[in-house]
Amino acid sequence: MIADQIVVIGGGSAALCAAIAARRAGARVTLIERAPQTLRGGNTRHARNFRLQHPPNCDFSDGDYSAQEFADDLSRATQGSGNPELTARLITESAQLPAWLHSVGVRLQTRRQGRLPVSRKTAFLLGGGKALINALYGYAAGIGVNIEYDCTAAQLHLHKNRVTAITLNQHHRQRIVQPQALILASGGAQANRSWLAQHWGERADGLINRGTPYAQGELLLALLAAGAQAVGDPQRAYLVAVDARSPPDDGGIITRIRAMPEGIVVNRDGERFHDESADSGSTRYALWGRLVADCPGQIAYLLLDSRGICLAPPTLYPPLTAPTMSDLAAQLALPVAAVERSLMTDHAAAHHPLPLSTPPFAAYPIRPGITFTYHGLAVDTDTRVRLTSGQVIDNLFAAGTIMAPNLCPQGYLSGLMLSISLVFGRLAGEAAAGYVNT
Amino acid sequence: MSTPEIDVDAEARRVLHLCNICGYCNGYCVVFDAAARHPLLTANEVTWLAQLCHGCGNCLYACQYAPPHPFAVNVPQSLAQRRWQDYQQRIWPRAAAGLLIEAEAVTRLALQIGIGLAVLCAIIVLPWATLWAPAHAPGDFYRVVPLSTMTALGGLSLSWAVLVLMMSWWRFWRQIAATPLSWCAMRQLIGEIISLRQLSGGGVGCHPPDDRRLAAKRGLHQLLLFGMVLCVAATLSAALLHHGLGQLAPYGLVSWPVVLGTLGGGAILVAGSGLLWLKQHTDPDLVIAPMQAADRALLRLLLVTAGTGLALLISRATPAMGLLLVVHLGSVTALFLLLPYSKFVHVGYRVLALLRHAIQAKIQ
DSSP states (O other): OTTOSEEEEOOSHHHHHHHHHHHHTTOOEEEEOSSOGGGOSGGGGGOOEEEOOBOTTOTTSSSOBOHHHHHHHHHHHHTTOSOHHHHHHHHHHHTTHHHHHHHTTOOBOOGGGTOOOSOSSEEEBTTOHHHHHHHHHHHHHHTTOEEESSEEEEEEEEETTEEEEEEEEETTEEEEEOOSEEEEOOOOSTTOHHHHHHHHGGGGGGOEEOSOTTOOOHHHHHHHHTTBOEEEEEEEEEEEEEETTSOSSOOGGGGBOOOGGGSEEEETTSOBOSOTTSOOSTTHHHHHHHHHHTSGGGOEEEEEOHHHHHHSOOOSSOOEEESSHHHHHHHTTOOHHHHHHIIIIIHHTSSOSSOSOSSSEEEEEEEEEEEEEEEEEOBOTTOEEEBTTSOEEEEEEEOGGGTGGGTOSSOOOTTHHHHHHHHHHHHHHHHHHHHHHO | OOSOHHHHHHHHHHHHHHHHHHOGGGGTOHHHHHHHHOTTOOHHHHHHHHHHOOOOOHHHHTOTTOTTSTTOOOHHHHHHHHHHHHHHHTOSSGGGHHHHHTHHHHHHHHHHHHHHHHHHHHHHHSOHHHHTOOOOSTTHHHHHSOHHHHHHHHHHHHHHHHHHHHHHHHHHHHHHOOSOOOHHHHHHHHHHHHHTGGGSGGGOOSSHHHHHHHHHHHHHHHHHHHHHHHHHHHHHHHHHHHHHSOOOSSOOTTSHHHHHHHHHHHHHHHHHHHHHHHHHTSOGGGSOHHHHHHHHHHHHHHHHHHHHHHHHHHTTTSTTHHHHHHHHHHHHHHHHHHGGGSGGGHHHHHHHHHHHHHHHHHHO
């Protein structure tokens, strides 16, 4: 491994695409995954679909999605804050993803199979993100990428604008390797509780990490401290409303609470704070994540009556139930009078056809679930990591979540992160191989 | 079985409930669509869903919640547990469930007893010279074992097997039944049975070796089925020749019974050995040990029966004919008697579960 030309740090889709692309271009490549083999894959393990421009009548998506529409959607979501060159590259290259993924053994769900989820703008992975990860690891190993699990990149040794070496920890052994180029695809720092606490204060305690616990972001933070250019804002995060009883990490998609339009949501003081029926689309997951993050104690409660219970989609944990609303409020340690006032007064004006009236009553405790932060490394159009000095680090490339805020410093579109990872993973791999080959 | 019944049922429901929330695997097989359409997951529905799962394993390898994740979702294994429990509960009489649980030991014992008794009877009853006489002329088999004895043994044991199997299968259908039956649904069912599509995992394996493993399993399973059908056809053709045309066994090498029986027996030997080999190399996370043991037991029983049949055919003109004939009869009788207490029960459950799926698919 010492002799390897390129070391890829990270084990999710961006890292694998980078490793495969670099290996295909002839480089000798080692991939360093911090997780054990059974939990490999970063947040891609929890992914399901990716956004891509595509012509009409393709087999993996309904309708058509033009480059212009993709650009407009992204511009609206980020309020035009993304890097225009990288954004254009993402959109152009996204069209190649189905063919490229097919060439490395990843299968998409097709219309022909008759079970395609409805989505015009994204394509779905057959079996989800972990199936993609399995296929990529299998393919990478097959073409000779050296894969090291349980291996942490502890330190990058920077000299001027070059990385000269990297310190690796594996099985309590430390070694220093000197690859010609490195690709950083190790995700964000959203699983790093102490870093979150620095930027979020006490509010960090109320967050649940929906994704991999291995996104500790030490290298990201060390690079920023050593003069790399930051992009985005560590205080902004993509948050989704999840069940407060979820495990602290890795709960993924099934922890979401979605039935807000069927009931009312109160904070721990028993007060409503947003119109529950204002948004019934898929954007409501992130909306409520943000709202609950601003609640005192980062907790809120979705209250339902029997009608709402029937309409609510299935959930990981059963709701807490009680025969009367005051019993339920007492069970949740909410001020009963305030809850009843919320039900009677505020709710009378809401858009529900019926107030919450039929017992039994039920509640889901909700917390904000963090998916990623809008905070990363600025890169140039070749995915080289930029320095605050205005130069780039010549042999350090970045791909995936760690550089996604270049394109999306705020806002989000479904399937965007996986597209960024797949596209820029490949581009970073090719760029790094180009660098070592010259 | 060591796991309490309630746990098996609760675990299958827990897992399918999580699948209904997640939904990533819906492209792999019909279990996930069917579960999503029955979100209450009643006991009867889970009974049906468990039989729909063919255990290809793709959903386990693709599962973001598979162990060591704390949610510990393992659909193939949970549903295999549930099927295994179900097989036992529907065995008649209930007390005979132990025969399935201890399938390997029971099968070994049944073969020893069946073959041993047959050989013992032959030695006691038959004159020494008759036992060691080769078969040349029509009717020579019946000098060793009279036709009436042969018919009674085979007929009674098979009738018993069919009766018990039908009772189990009928009870299963009553539990999961959906109406109305239509020709359309039957046609889809036949397609499903022939193609074993639910074992294909959406047409892909999660990593390349699985593609080949699944394809081999489907191919060998169908070869085994084909071999058994040919053996039944050989027996029927022999009955036709005997009763219709008055021709007595042994039949010539190019006769229907010999050609069909040889092809069928050969297919069973190849497919049975292949499946046994595959079972040895199956990922233990996909299966449960007692069901694997029952699979092996049935495969060995079929191999012994087919093997002794072919040995009889090859050696019928030698002095070993008499002994081989009784050995084959003993193993056939053991096979028939054990059929309703073996993994063979899966045939009816699978077919009926697919039938219900086909009916519902046509309604939607």
